[in-house]
Amino acid sequence: MNRPPRAPWPGRRSPPERAERADRPEDAARPRPPRNDDEVRLFGLNAVMAAFAARPGDLRKLWLLAERMGELRDVMAWCVANRRGYTVVDADELAKVAGTQHHEGVVMAMRRPDELGLSTFLRDLPAGPCQLLWLDGVGNPHNFGAILRSAAHFGVAAVLLPKDSPLALSGAAVRVAEGGAEAVPIVRLGRSDNATQQLQGLGFQLLATVVRGGDDLYALPLPPRCVWVLGAEGEGLDLALAAACSRKVGIPGSGRVESLNVASATAVLLAEWCRQRR
Template sequence: MSKDPVWPKLPRGGPRPDKRAREAARRAAAHTTPPPQTPDSDESTSARSAPYAAVQRREELRVFGLNASLAAFAARPQDLRKAWLSEARIPLLRELMAWCVKHRLGYRVVADEDLAKLTGSQHHEGVCLQMRRPPELALEEFLASLPANEAACLLWLDGVGNPHNFGAVLRSAAHFGIAAVLLPHDSELALSGAACRVAEGGAEAVPLVRLEAQEQAVEALQRAGFSLAATLPRGGDSLFEAELPPRTVFVLGAEREGMQQSLIERCRQRLSIPGSGRVESLNIASAVAVLLAAFSSRNPSRHR
């Protein structure tokens, strides 16, 4: 699929298993506990077991897009496992290539069509990094890390599932320096390569917090001094006139379905962004930018 590897000439792991061996590995996957991933594992070895590969997919992430890749490498170079880049990106990625050489990590110079296959996107921007997935935080752990009485803004995404919207939210969140994005315990939303690319580096700047049950999460946030504000397409108080406490959680639902009624009822405020009425509402990415700009304008001393 690619050109000759630049560095290093890693072992290929022997011949490809025959069909019977592959079938046996797949059957074993359902009954075998995967071995833990270690920092020294050779990611280029093709003889890896099927269970191990499944663990790898969960624990690792392909980050693509130039700004996203540069930010991921700058923030977490120790999490880099492998890199693919186009020849045109070599001048911009020499530091990354030198890191790969020093730490005996594989990188390859490949054609754009190969990068499109690796990333599943035409918008790879000439680079793809195999990275360990950054850990999600537990809510209590995150709240304990916040300085006491310091202003902070959080986003609670209830029902949001589109990775491109998620990436745009992370980009705005990073721009305005919010403290974290909160994800429901039953949400399938998680960091992806597409989200990282759209975030343009913002995914490395904003912690993701995985919540437990809704009621317990609301209570924990309230104990920490946060006020929850449900954001609604219509019928809420005007964002531009409402009080926004120094510790605010904006709760947002999916664009079509909205948020759960039970969660709306647990919020102290219900806010809407006033507009001309010519369209039903802003999309979630635009709405988040407006919400965070309003919060930041009323908390100018906040430095998160």
């Protein structure tokens, strides 16, 4: 959940969330191999299998441990048939390729998927009830991955990212998403004020999530077309973006902790919207 709003957005690049390190300590010290800007190295069995199932033509190379050969038999056969390389390596080499020990025995180099523009996304969006997520300043890849997993579970139509956000799909985010990264489009916004007008023009209400002073989530009738606007932990939302939202919403709790982690809060918000629709 978000703290009180911060300074307006123009020219700002949000710092990463302080709740977690962007990388785990053992990963931060590990030298990462060079890679292409249009390529992302995915790891984690569910993550790579979901990516391969969704877009096999984007596969560039596969590395795996010998014990994963049975589970990845079809992927290896596809690599042979389509002249894409695969290499069976030991655990130390695979950790170097992935840049982490949390690879689950497989690494797949994939072309980075294209991000949509808002106008293109909205042009093809069907009418009817819909949830979107607008992540303003969220920077931690593990939180991003958890958000994508919840978004996929609850059928979110897209995740919206500000144009100056450094957030993008990474191996860590895709692993945590457990396949959810392939199910939820990422939309890169232009000017935030233009984006709010476009969304509102199509019947979306923007709801800012806050720690204090918001309407009780469970007592509020949620709109059929909803954009949940979430800010970085410790920083909150831009003042201008918060002002553009229809309402401020909070998740009531015991008071024993100040708020939920942004990824946990996202799951609660999405679940309540789905509950009300049913």
